[in-house]
Amino acid sequence: MPTIVVDVMPKAELLDPQGKAVSGAFARLGVEGFSQVRIGKRFELTVDGEVTDELLAEARRVAEDVLSNSVIEDVVGVEVAQ
Amino acid sequence: MPTIVVDVMPKAELLDPQGKAVSGAFARLGVEGFSQVRIGKRFELTVDGEVTDELLAEARRVAEDVLSNSVIEDVVGVEVAQ
Incomplete structure (x- = not known):
């Protein structure tokens, strides 16, 4: 069955404490080459x-209105996967 | 700067309570067309x-070993984004 994938990321100007924790783990584990x-x-x-055009439009709408918090997050992708 | 995107999903055979909560919200809000x-x-x-081949291999390794818990999650993608 087709799947629509919605990707949501914290806004670039916000701190991302989970991401920082992983960066710290990389440093402790000797994983190199990733700056952030x-x-x-x-x-x-x-x-x-x-997947009709209407359904994809509905997915874009719910991505903005339900699946993300526009104060702190950006929807970075709404795409059909196989 | 190039970015490597790692996607991790809960294993198909496991319940996903967060996902179920969103499905329930869709039903309450009258959002139709998505079964799961x-x-x-x-x-x-x-x-x-x-992004060298070695770095991509290192990203695959940390995706399995650090970024996901193989008991409950699958790494579904490790790709270079622009």
């Missing part, structure tokens, strides 16, 4: 039936 | 410099 880690959410919406 | 919602994590690893 940020952690967001990935939503997989399973579609019954076909 | 699952919620995972999206990690953005900022790379200093170039």
Whole structure:
């Protein structure tokens, strides 16, 4: 069944304490080459039936209105996955 | 700067209470067309410099060993984003 993937990330200007914690873990574990880690959410919406333009528009709407908090987060992707 | 995106999802056979809560919210709000919602994590690893094959291999390794818990989660993607 088709899936619509919605990606939500903390806004770039905000601190991301979870991401900072992972960066700290990388440093302690000797993992090198990554200057920053940020952690967001990935939503997989399973579609019954076909992905129509209307349904994709509805997914974009709920991504902004329900799945993310626009004060602190940005929707960075709404895409159909197979 | 290039970014490596790591996507981690709860294993398909596990319940996902957060996803269920969002499904319930969709039903209450009259959002139709989505039969299931699952919620995972999206990690953005900022790379200093170039993405080499070694660095991508290191990202795959930390995705499995540090960024996910293989008992309850699957790494579903490790990709370079622009």
